[in-house]
Each structure stands twice: as structure tokens, then as C-alpha cells.
Amino acid sequence: MKKIVLTLALALSLSGCASFQKGIERIQAGYEVVTTAGVSQRTAVIAMQSYDVVAITATNYQRLRRCTGANGPVCRDPALRTRIDAAIYAGRSARNNIKAYLRQNPSVTVIRLADYGTLTKATDTLLEATAVYRSVLGK
Amino acid sequence: MYQVVTAVIALIAQIAPAVSTAGTIAKIISSLVALLPALVKFAQDLIPTVKNIIATLRSSEGITPEQLEELDAIEAKIDADYDEASAAAAAEDAAAEAEALGKV
Numbered sequence A: 001m002k003k004i005v006l007t008l009a010l011a012l013s014l015s016g017c018a019s020f021q022k023g024i025e026r027i028q029a030g031y032e033v034v035t036t037a038g039v040s041q042r043t044a045v046i047a048m049q050s051y052d053v054v055a056i057t058a059t060n061y062q063r064l065r066r067c068t069g070a071n072g073p074v075c076r077d078p079a080l081r082t083r084i085d086a087a088i089y090a091g092r093s094a095r096n097n098i099k100a101y102l103r104q105n106p107s108v109t110v111i112r113l114a115d116y117g118t119l120t121k122a123t124d125t126l127l128e129a130t131a132v133y134r135s136v137l138g139k
Numbered sequence B: 001m002y003q004v005v006t007a008v009i010a011l012i013a014q015i016a017p018a019v020s021t022a023g024t025i026a027k028i029i030s031s032l033v034a035l036l037p038a039l040v041k042f043a044q045d046l047i048p049t050v051k052n053i054i055a056t057l058r059s060s061e062g063i064t065p066e067q068l069e070e071l072d073a074i075e076a077k078i079d080a081d082y083d084e085a086s087a088a089a090a091a092e093d094a095a096a097e098a099e100a101l102g103k104v
Helices: A002-015 A018-036 A041-062 A078-104 A113-129 A131-138 B002-018 B022-042 B044-058 B065-103
Strands: A038-040 A110-112
Touching: A038 A041, A038 A113, A041 A078, A041 A110, A041 A113, A041 B044, A041 B065, A078 A110, A078 A113, A078 B065, A110 A113, A113 A131, B002 B022, B022 B044, B044 B065
Parallel strands: none
Antiparallel strands: A038 A110
16 A cells, blocks of 8 residues: 555656646647657557556446435446547547557557547546546545 | 556556656656556556556567557457446436436
């Protein structure tokens, strides 16, 4: 448990405050657009796996019982179901496109931004949609 | 505990793609490695994905065809699990809404 708390603390320290992190990400994304018109293969592969981790979290969320007003706070908000579905399927499609591209072009070093952007947007949407769930569990 | 571990991994995973400096990558790798014992105990289904993230962060070269095959196998299960959970949630919602309509 101590290790988890330390890891969480490190993760939080790496992320800093949300707005700062968003700013850094935008600068980095902008830098990559200007310099390469794409992202590196490694960045894309980590983004695919990040999506996978968040998809597992989304699966756990969808497995919760539907909120009834009396069974909270750890329950599933039915209003979020279709939003999570849409993000999952968009992210899955982008992830599969990137994998297909890597198969067809094994030596490629730059991944096109369109699929990467769709994938990271889906991951962000899933993190946002499950934020309340994750914060309740973190307490 | 499973959910807490999942939440921590999700947070790290959110940060990882944006990181490019070697020192920070090393810190993320050691954080993920430190989490592995907890994953073994509480969240075994996350282990393959977390190990792959560590391997990708450590590697300076591109993904191999073998790693892509491994990803396919892991992701097939992740996708199938989600589809099953989502279908069950949709069925639960449909039943609850039908019951609510019946009471009106």
C-alpha cells in the first residue's frame, strides 16, 4: 500500500496541476506538429497502451450496478454509458488503424496525427467520464 | 484495491505519452516497476499491458511484429471484456427504463 501511495504521489508530482499539464501537452503536441507533422512511433505505441489501460477502467465502470439514487457513490451513471461507448469505439478504431499502419510500414518512424489525435482524445474523454468514479475509489 | 491500482495506472498512462526527457521516463518506469507486486496481488489483468508500457518506454527502437502480435492478443480480450460489460449495462438500463415506464 505504501508503494502505491508513493507511486500515486510521484504520478501526481509528474502531472502537476491539471492546467499546467494541459499546457505542457499542448506545447509538446504543437512542437511535434511543427517539427514532424506526426508523432514518434514510441509516442503512438504508448498512447495505444494508455488507451488500453483506460479501457480496462471503463470496463470496470460499466460493470457497476446502475445508480438508483440509493446505491451510491460507487455506481454507474446511465447517462455516461453512451458517451463512454462512443469514446471506446473511436479509440479502438484509431488504435487499430495505427497498428495496421505499423504492420504495413514496419520501418516507419512517424505516425500520422489524425489517428493519434483521435486516440488521445478518446483516452482523455474516458478519463474525464470516469473521473468521479476514480476519485471516489481513491478516497 | 483493484480499482485504486487501476486508477494509479490510468493516471501514469495519461502522463506517459507526453513525456520525452530521459530522467522523467526513468521515473515513470521505476514507478510502474514498483507497482508490479501490487498488480500481481490485486490486478493481474493489467500486468501484460503495464509490462508492455515499460518495455516500450525502455526501448529506443520501434515495435516489433512479435510485439504487435502480443498486443493483438491482449487487446482482443480488453475489447471483448468491454463489449460484454457495455452490453450488460445497456440491458440493465433498458430493463430499468421499461420498469419505470410501466409504473407511470
